[in-house]
Amino acid sequence: MQELERLKQELKNLNAKAAQIREIAAEKRAEFGRKLNTEKQEILAQIAALEKAELDKEVEPIDVTAWSGVNEPMPELYPTLQGSKHPLMTELDRVVEIYQMMGFDVIESRQLDDEYHMFDSLNFAKDHPARDGYDTFRTEEGLIPPAHTSTMQNRALKQFKSKLKEEGQIAVVVPGRVYRNEDVDATHEHTFYQCEGVYVSRDCNMGQMLGILRDFFEKYYEQKLNIRTQPGYFPFTEPSLEFMIEKPKSLGGKKGDYLEMLGCGMIHPNVLKMAGIDPEEYHGFAWGGGIDRLVMLRYGLKDVRYFESGNLNFLREFK
Numbered sequence: 001m002q003e004l005e006r007l008k009q010e011l012k013n014l015n016a017k018a019a020q021i022r023e024i025a026a027e028k029r030a031e032f033g034r035k036l037n038t039e040k041q042e043i044l045a046q047i048a049a050l051e052k053a054e055l056d057k058e059v060e061p062i063d064v065t066a067w068s069g070v071n072e073p074m075p076e077l078y079p080t081l082q083g084s085k086h087p088l089m090t091e092l093d094r095v096v097e098i099y100q101m102m103g104f105d106v107i108e109s110r111q112l113d114d115e116y117h118m119f120d121s122l123n124f125a126k127d128h129p130a131r132d133g134y135d136t137f138r139t140e141e142g143l144i145p146p147a148h149t150s151t152m153q154n155r156a157l158k159q160f161k162s163k164l165k166e167e168g169q170i171a172v173v174v175p176g177r178v179y180r181n182e183d184v185d186a187t188h189e190h191t192f193y194q195c196e197g198v199y200v201s202r203d204c205n206m207g208q209m210l211g212i213l214r215d216f217f218e219k220y221y222e223q224k225l226n227i228r229t230q231p232g233y234f235p236f237t238e239p240s241l242e243f244m245i246e247k248p249k250s251l252g253g254k255k256g257d258y259l260e261m262l263g264c265g266m267i268h269p270n271v272l273k274m275a276g277i278d279p280e281e282y283h284g285f286a287w288g289g290g291i292d293r294l295v296m297l298r299y300g301l302k303d304v305r306y307f308e309s310g311n312l313n314f315l316r317e318f319k
């Protein structure tokens with residue numbers, strides 16, 4: 001840059017010198033002017049070369065596919081263009097962290113699965129009406145965007161089976177995105193998130209399951225909670241329960257205001273068998289519930305559709 005300054009100064013000097021042309025004898029003016037001009041052209045060429053080199057150096061790569069404004073070097077004018085984590089993902093991380101603290105392994109569910117994992121491996125009899133409860137989408141090849149994270153139970157049991165011998169238990173949670181053929185309204189979305197839990201050992205029981213679930217919800221909502229269960233039906237658990245918590249006062253709940261948070265139960269012997277685990281030797285329990293519902297209660301959200309709406313005003317609330 002010093003060189004550039006020097007050249008610019010030289011150019012100024014030349015211009016000052018040119019102003020003296022009137023003092024030069026008439027017959028020498030042409031020669032004087034030509035000489036000055038040649039020098040000036042040389043200096044200008046050098047300046048242009050230096051400036052070009054400098055520009056080439058400073059050009060940073062930009063994302064030419066980005067929408068207007070993102071590449072502007074004025075972040076203070078565009079604070080909202082800096083992305084942020086989606087609230088559901090922040091909360092999903094929190095959910096998984098709590099289970100990890102409780103000693104659970106974590107695997108992620110798939111976004112495309114098959115008939116076997118969606119139904120057969122979960123003890124849905126062929127042509128059983130329970131299949132209709134999970135009316136989902138299918139690809140032309142017959143694959144299924146999973147309607148629940150339970151599709152992963154068979155895989156989780158197989159993947160962690162060796163832990164039964166090594167550690168005496170399987171303990172795994174499976175967060176994932178699920179899809180349903182729903183009529184969308186304030187409490188129903190076609191796309192949402194669930195977290196599945198699977199636990200197997202020689203002598204586990206329902207009491208332990210309720211203890212784990214209570215523990216999880218109390219950690220998530222950071223307070224003591226009243227819980228309640230009622231009978232439910234799922235082909236993959238026997239017995240099956242619906243697990244409810246009393247809506248805490250701090251979150252706008254009244255006494256006796258119970259909300260269903262998830263489905264759960266003792267893993268059906270057929271489900272263990274299909275994963276190669278002997279139901280005479282081992283028992284298990286499992287549960288699965290929506291993350292969206294969990295988050296809606298925590299933040300007092302009345303409409304589940306906000307999550308998938310891409311509404312920036314909504315997303316900014318969580319920055």
Ligand code: DAH
Binds near residue numbers: 234236264286
């Ligand atoms: N997959 C069920 C649903 O989405 C919820 C569920 C019920 C999961 C019982 C489980 C379970 O693991 O044991 O409706």
